[in-house]
Amino acid sequence: MKERAIYTEATQCRDCYKCVRECPVKAIRIENSRAAIDHDLCIFCGRCVDVCPAGAKRVRSDLLHARELVRGQRPVYVSLAPSFPAFFQDEPKALVERFRALGVDGVSETAIGADMVARQEQEQLEELYGPRLSSACPVVVELVRKYHQPLLD
Numbered sequence: 461m462k463e464r465a466i467y468t469e470a471t472q473c474r475d476c477y478k479c480v481r482e483c484p485v486k487a488i489r490i491e492n493s494r495a496a497i498d499h500d501l502c503i504f505c506g507r508c509v510d511v512c513p514a515g516a517k518r519v520r521s522d523l524l525h526a527r528e529l530v531r532g533q534r535p536v537y538v539s540l541a542p543s544f545p546a547f548f549q550d551e552p553k554a555l556v557e558r559f560r561a562l563g564v565d566g567v568s569e570t571a572i573g574a575d576m577v578a579r580q581e582q583e584q585l586e587e588l589y590g591p592r593l594s595s596a597c598p599v600v601v602e603l604v605r606k607y608h609q610p611l612l613d
Contacts, residue, residue: 465504465520470494472516479508479517485607503602530563538564542571570596 473494480488480495487501488508495516497508508517529536538559548555556567574596585592595601604611 463520464497464499466497466502466506466509467518467520468495468497469516469518472514474514474516476513478511478513482507482511485603501606503599503606505599535565536563537566537568539568539570539573542569544569 475493475495477490477495480490484505484507485501485503487498487503488495489498490496495508497517506519509519540555544555545552550558559567578594578596581594582592595604
């Protein structure tokens with residue numbers, strides 16, 4: 461089975477139902493007396509993780525996979541979301557140096573490449589279809605994909 465981005469650590473769940481009440485798309489149901497995430501409905505916003513007082517809702521860690529990539533033969537590049545300063549106490553230059561010390565080959569802010577791609581894509585799509593709306597935010601993409609399919613075009 462494919463590992464899920466957000467999951468429930470069943471032994472930690474205390475049946476408080478806070479996650480059930482807080483899920484904006486009602487993707488959490490009670491199964492076998494525990495709150496279970498319906499991944500077909502989940503948009504991966506993380507609200508359930510934030511409100512769980514027992515820490516039963518968790519975000520999958522890809523740290524081991526990242527370590528394997530850095531140890532491998534292929535170059536590894538880190539793409540930081542524009543919000544990274546909110547999550548890291550280091551100055552941007554120090555953070556880049558720390559990534560380099562871990563063995564990555566380069567670090568960039570996602571918004572730089574996204575802006576370049578979005579501008580080119582916008583020009584091409586407007587020529588073909590007229591004005592379009594797009595988002596690189598995974599939560600917005602999942603929300604539209606799962607709950608507003610007519611907007612996908």
